[in-house]
Amino acid sequence: MIKLRVKFSKKGRTCFISHLDLLRTFERSLRRANIPIAFSQGFNPHPKISFGSVLPVGLESEAEYVDFVLSEEYDSLRFKEILNQFLPTGLSVVAVEQVTPDAPSLMEEINLAVYRLIIDFELPVSKSELISDLEKFLAQEKIIITKKTKKGEKEINIRPLIKHLKLVATEQSTEKEWILTLAVYMGSKGSVRLDQLLVELNKFLPKIEYAKFLRTGLYIEKNNEIYCPLNKQLVKE
Template sequence: MSKRRIFFSKTGMGKYISHLDLLRCFARTIQRSGLPVVYSQGFNPHQKMTFALPLPVGVTSECETVDIVFEDTVSDAEIRQKLNQNLPVDLYVLAVETPVHAAAEITAAEYRMVFTTATEVTKRQIQEFFGQTEVWTVKKTKRKGEKKINILDYVHAWEVLIAEEGEFTLRVVLDAGGERNLKPEILAKAIENYFLPLRIEEKEMHRCKIFCNNKDGTREVFA
């Protein structure tokens, strides 16, 4: 038996699938496909399956991963083919590989954020938002319930890709993982509040990459 890392995209209506439903979806897909998955021992056996960085509902992605333990009788190509034959249309397996990094090594994630607005938001206005020293909000935590945080402390990088009448698009790199984590919708809400009374009519958020840190401090794509 061996652990395989499944890289997959989650697009379209797939963004409304919760993490728990996604786990169930993969479990049922594997059952339908007949792939030789390995089950845990005990009174309630379950497929050995771990998602590295669960995606918030409402966010699409091109870099999701799930680790699944299979018998060695099946190839990576066969796993990919059979999963794609049985997964819903908005979930698609991009690659199947041997894991390189542990999920605990994840430190950041890159997102593309698209805002549709009723009025123009200029590049200068966006720069003024990120140029602030403090943008405070209350963040929910598992251990302490809630805590007050400065959102900008969790932003590693940002870039304005488009700034025109009716739309602006950002690329941002945010803290992600077990130690520090900022969900993109928290940043999106802060941006929306900053530009009031300008009306933001729609927000689209897409995860592009997941990163680990090397020992020398450089950033590497999670693989």
């Protein structure tokens, strides 16, 4: 058996596919592509497919990760080419790498998510004003949100989960449209709901007319360094 680690994008209409349906889509595409996926043992065998993170429905991503265990040797480049022929439009394999069978799971390792946030304001906003507002937002010791649990509602401080929130200078930015980059921790440290974060951010910014998140990366932060899940190469912030 071999394990292939796959980076894929999820855009367009496929962003509305739930996590369970995404799993079924990959299962169906693997079967149609005649790729020898391995199955678990027991009374209810299931294909050995494990994702790195659950992407919220409605959110597009340029960088999701999934591990496939195959029952026999299979060339990584061929895997990418063949599987892409059977995936629906909007879902695309970007890169494939073989990893050792005992490699830690993606769910165990991935602990940092990066997003691009495009904001349209109702009125023009200067760069200096926006930077000042972001600094005030991040200067808070606590950013409290309410999370629903099985035992009821619970207040959580999400400020420690925000690694950075920065303004991106691009030619597309106007005084009404600005692009930000957001990095938040995830996994055992907790998680941040983007809609709740936007509500809190909006308390410090001028009135927002439109906002859209795009996940641009999932990473492994270890010993104050950031690595790519696919090749474990060091990533510059």
